Amino acid sequence: MSDMKSAVGAVTGTVAAHAVTRPAAPALRFGTDHLSYQELDERATEMAARLRALGVGRGDVVAVLAARGFDPVVGALGVLRTGAAYLPLDPAHPPARLAMLLADSRAEASVADADGAAVLRAGGVAALTIVGHPSAGAEHDPGERPPLRLTADDLAYVVYTSGSTGAPKGVMITHGGLDDLVHWGVAALGLGPGVKAAAVAGPAFDASVLELWATLTAGGELCIADDRTRRDPVALAGWLLANEVQVAYIPTPLVERVLAHPGMVNPAAKTLWTGGDRLLCRPPADRPFRLLNLYGPTECTVVATGGAVAPADAGHAPTTGGVPSIGRPVGGAVVDLLDEDLHPVVPGRSGEICIGGTGLARGYLGRPGLTAERFVPDPLARRPGGRIYRTGDLASRRRDGTFQFLGRTDDQVNIRGHRVEVGEVTSWLQSHPAVTRAAAVTDDRAGWTELVAFAESAAPVSPDELRRFLADRLPAAHVPSEIVVVDELPLNTSGKVDLERLRAERERAGGVAISPGAEPPATVGEFVARLWCEVLGVVDAAPGTTLFDLGGHSLVASRLVFTLNEAFDVELSLAEFFETPTVTTLSAMLEAALLARIEAEEANDSDLPVARR
Numbered sequence: 001m002s003d004m005k006s007a008v009g010a011v012t013g014t015v016a017a018h019a020v021t022r023p024a025a026p027a028l029r030f031g032t033d034h035l036s037y038q039e040l041d042e043r044a045t046e047m048a049a050r051l052r053a054l055g056v057g058r059g060d061v062v063a064v065l066a067a068r069g070f071d072p073v074v075g076a077l078g079v080l081r082t083g084a085a086y087l088p089l090d091p092a093h094p095p096a097r098l099a100m101l102l103a104d105s106r107a108e109a110s111v112a113d114a115d116g117a118a119v120l121r122a123g124g125v126a127a128l129t130i131v132g133h134p135s136a137g138a139e140h141d142p143g144e145r146p147p148l149r150l151t152a153d154d155l156a157y158v159v160y161t162s163g164s165t166g167a168p169k170g171v172m173i174t175h176g177g178l179d180d181l182v183h184w185g186v187a188a189l190g191l192g193p194g195v196k197a198a199a200v201a202g203p204a205f206d207a208s209v210l211e212l213w214a215t216l217t218a219g220g221e222l223c224i225a226d227d228r229t230r231r232d233p234v235a236l237a238g239w240l241l242a243n244e245v246q247v248a249y250i251p252t253p254l255v256e257r258v259l260a261h262p263g264m265v266n267p268a269a270k271t272l273w274t275g276g277d278r279l280l281c282r283p284p285a286d287r288p289f290r291l292l293n294l295y296g297p298t299e300c301t302v303v304a305t306g307g308a309v310a311p312a313d314a315g316h317a318p319t320t321g322g323v324p325s326i327g328r329p330v331g332g333a334v335v336d337l338l339d340e341d342l343h344p345v346v347p348g349r350s351g352e353i354c355i356g357g358t359g360l361a362r363g364y365l366g367r368p369g370l371t372a373e374r375f376v377p378d379p380l381a382r383r384p385g386g387r388i389y390r391t392g393d394l395a396s397r398r399r400d401g402t403f404q405f406l407g408r409t410d411d412q413v414n415i416r417g418h419r420v421e422v423g424e425v426t427s428w429l430q431s432h433p434a435v436t437r438a439a440a441v442t443d444d445r446a447g448w449t450e451l452v453a454f455a456e457s458a459a460p461v462s463p464d465e466l467r468r469f470l471a472d473r474l475p476a477a478h479v480p481s482e483i484v485v486v487d488e489l490p491l492n493t494s495g496k497v498d499l500e501r502l503r504a505e506r507e508r509a510g511g512v513a514i515s516p517g518a519e520p521p522a523t524v525g526e527f528v529a530r531l532w533c534e535v536l537g538v539v540d541a542a543p544g545t546t547l548f549d550l551g552g553h554s555l556v557a558s559r560l561v562f563t564l565n566e567a568f569d570v571e572l573s574l575a576e577f578f579e580t581p582t583v584t585t586l587s588a589m590l591e592a593a594l595l596a597r598i599e600a601e602e603a604n605d606s607d608l609p610v611a612r613r
């Protein structure tokens with residue numbers, strides 16, 4: 001590992017080296033199946049050979065679309081071995097969005113599993129199918145093939161982020177940035193041969209880049225969580241424990257729940273790392289692991305700053321000790337706080353986070369104008385041709401040199417760890433034939449940030465229809481939790497939509513069904529329905545309406561289940577609730593749990609010895 005930093009394209013070379021020196025060592029685990037380094041190497045080698053046969057090579061972009069498991073890793077590694085860049089796509093995204101990303105990326109080719117290939121074919125895109133086992137006599141890289149020589153500026157992968165105009169933008173990350181990230185990540189996360197690390201992030205979320213390549217480069221074992229497990233904090237905690245995972249990424253909202261429940265901690269854990277949202281709590285002093293809080297936009301190769309989070313004071317709750325910082329610059333990142341004129345701010349004052357250094361992206365794919373706007377010449381002129389990325393994030397520098405994250409300078413918001421441009425959401429909403437104008441505001445009252453959209457309609461249209469319209473075009477996290485249809489949006493004196501008035505009216509409306517003067521619930525079902533209304537901020541919850549119909553998500557579901565478990569001293573299963581997330585289902589689960597507890601208590605009472613007179 002000592003020469004890894006100097007070798008450009010280290011990911012492909014070190015994985016191949018592990019296949020030679022430790023062929024039987026487990027590289028990937030998914031469920032009860034595992035793939036050794038030799039098997040991973042063979043499958044990726046065949047994938048690369050098939051791509052080369054199509055003419056794929058250095059500088060090309062190849063899309064990878066496959067369900068969680070081994071296939072996305074095999075596909076991405078195979079693409080990298082051709083010298084091309086991989087474009088990870090999420091099968092959970094609507095087909096229309098996948099088609100948009102493929103068209104925008106002008107991908108030279110696509111690789112997919114059987115289901116992904118079917119989706120691509122339906123959109124008129126051909127794809128190579130990832131095979132489970134290399135075929136007998138399959139072409140492999142012959143020994144005389146000259147080694148792939150990459151430069152630090154060669155493209156490694158492309159990841160799409162939300163765009164303010166309604167069109168997502170592809171961020172081009174180089175091998176220099178990827179190598180720097182991996183080199184830093186192996187040391188910072190405590191990775192090495194045989195260390196078990198988790199893959200929890202979605203494929204199109206750039207945290208997956210650090211999870212995947214740092215683990216495999218270090219010779220560790222990457223344990224891949226299925227979609228259901230990675231979205232459920234209780235199931236995820238159990239899965240980490242069962243697999244004895246030592247290093248894991250847990251999104252900020254989920255890690256806060258893990259820290260708040262001692263029984264969810266995995267004794268084998270060495271390092272937990274989080275990011276994607278503002279961390280508001282600290283680990284208790286008696287936790288056996290380190291918690292790293294990391295920050296970095298996609299445009300700067302996943303991580304730009306980070307640091308260990310000091311534990312809360314002994315005997316105090318995780319929320320004590322102040323809001324954790326986002327640490328200091330990591331790896332080859334250079335971080336400055338600049339004012340509107342790109343001058344350094346006075347120590348202690350807030351400024352825009354501007355990032356330069358090794359991890360800086362090449363820019364936005366096919367968007368030279370936007371690239372020039374956000375990637376600007378380094379105003380401090382530290383090296384010829386140097387650039388910085390203007391993040392739009394605000395921070396201040398603490399006395400200890402760490403950065404304190406303060407918020408945004410624009411209308412980009414963070415929804416459950418996903419960067420969402422409000423303009424993209426409203427742009428899509430306004431494209432509906434019945435909508436003449438749209439706006440959106442954030443709502444933080446539930447303990448996390450939600451997006452609430454308002455649609456001015458020219459024709460009758462229901463919020464459900466608009467939600468389905470957006471769900472067919474946007475990732476789930478980008479779909480507003482609530483859509484309000486109005487006859488006319490309020491305007492301010494400048495003729496723009498009055499967002500402050502919308503936000504104030506939204507807060508006055510409240511949407512909470514439980515009030516101090518309300519009659520106590522007569523049945524379990526009525527209690528559950530009221531709790532739904534309180535947590536979701538709606539005035540009514542029909543028995544058959546699903547959680548997702550009302551704009552809910554996994555965090556809302558976990559809050560509902562946790563609240564009922566604590567209130568009634570039962571153990572409802574979040575995973576079971578996810579199968580049919582309705583008021584009726586949750587009410588039936590609670591009734592069954594209460595009945596089982598009563599029967600158990602009666603059975604215990606009947607077993608007690610009766611005193612003789």
